[in-house]
Amino acid sequence: MSPGEPILLLCHSFPPNPGIGGRRWAKFAKELARRGHPVHVVHKAPRPGDKVSLWKDDAAHPNIFHHPVPSRYPEVMTRWPLTSLWDKLMYRFWIRVMRLRVSNNYYDESCLSRNDVLDTAGRLVRRYGIRQVVASGAPFHLLAYAAELKQATPQLHVAVDFRDAWTWGRHYGFSTMGPGRIAREQKLEAWLMESVDAVISPHAAILDHLHEVYGSVPRKRVLIPHAIDPDDLPVNTTPRNDGTFRMIYAGSLYGTEEAEGYFPALLEAFSTLQTHFPQDAARCRLDLYITGQGAETFRAQVSARRLDRLICFHDPLPPKEILVHLAQADLFPVFLPADKKDVMVTKLNELFHLHRPVLHVGELGTVGRAIVARRLGASVRVDELVTELPAIIRGERRLEVDPKADLSESLLAAVTSRLLEEVLC
Helix, strand or coil, rough: CCCCCEEEEEECCCCCCCCHHHHHHHHHHHHHHHCCEEEEEEEEEECCCCCCCCCHHHHCCCEEEEEEEEECHHHHHHCCCCCCCCHHHHHHHHHHHHHHHHHCCCCCCCCCCCHHHHHHHHHHHHHCCCCCEEEEECEEEEEEEEHHHHHHHCCCCCEECCCCCCCCCCCCCCCCCCCCHHHHHHHHHHHHHHHEEEEEEECCCHHHHHHHCCCCCCEEEECCCCCCCCHHCCCCCCCCCCCEEEEEEECCCHHHHHHHHHHHHHHHHHHHHHCCCCHHHHEEEEEEEECCCCCHHHHHHHCCCCCCCEECCCCCCCHHHHHHHHHHCEEEECCCCCCCHCCCCCHHHHHHHCCCCCCECCCHHHHHHHHHHHHCCCCCCHHHHHHHHHHHHCCCCCCCCCCCCCCCCHHHHHHHHHHHHHCCC
């Protein structure tokens, strides 16, 4: 890319919209803007009453230009759990409507935004002479809109970012769709792969799958990991050492169905500790800073087991604030469902950089093996949690962490340089 060349980014959940989906490109946009590139972002317009993104400050750089478009997606279909009778009735109504309006995945939040996105993006391309376009999904229809933009303007260089699995994944409604809708979604994915210039992803397993299915189309596929932002990292990373064994989980609880199996195992581990080793239970606590929806369900389970003193819920905090708390913890329990066992999710790189042991809970895969091999913590299965977690808390099982592990390749400046050199060129 030429110095000062503008970039167009399509990212549905870009800040100020809440959710982890906007974090990745808020960071890259900030670093690109620092380097003199005007970054024009087409994203969903926030709705009244929406929470504000924890990464809003990253998206506030004067070289980042926001171009919000209406979502047009039924708001009630984006919430979980639905608690009122009215919401449940409206959800059923809109499901019926969306099944009629959308021929493929009606759970894709960008499925009704095509005209708004293409009109806004096309105008920006023409006005600012933009050549580089990046679209990040999920939602995945946004990637298809970027490919349509290239059809209309062939000189564009379009890269699409797969933050998650698309048609071969279990989330975003694919586990409930019929074969006809899935086939149409797969056709859209195949057309996309033939139409764009580059595909990137933070996960090698996603790029491997796309290569297996689509061969060398497109020719360029690049692994661009989630980046650690030094601006967020605390100066002091020393645990309190005050006699309390602190565990912290901050972020989304991935995989709702599997989390409903993991969380009872976690509660059973603490119940076992409290019943058989009350002195150890008295000196430990788990703090949960759960983003997104569904925390109330888990909070009720904690109260039902009378574990409120050991397991405490808190409102989500901005990155700089939560990382101060994380730096003082003794253990980071991280649950990953089966479909993410090979996916290095955003929070992991930040946790590794704090040099505290990570306890990965879930099926053994790329993530679990990397944690063990790089001496960053341990990996256990859900059914092992009841015995292993109390053993770790009591000091019977010690987790070694390599304080000299080299994580410099995951720093924001290094990853952004790779993005510029290998993708936006």
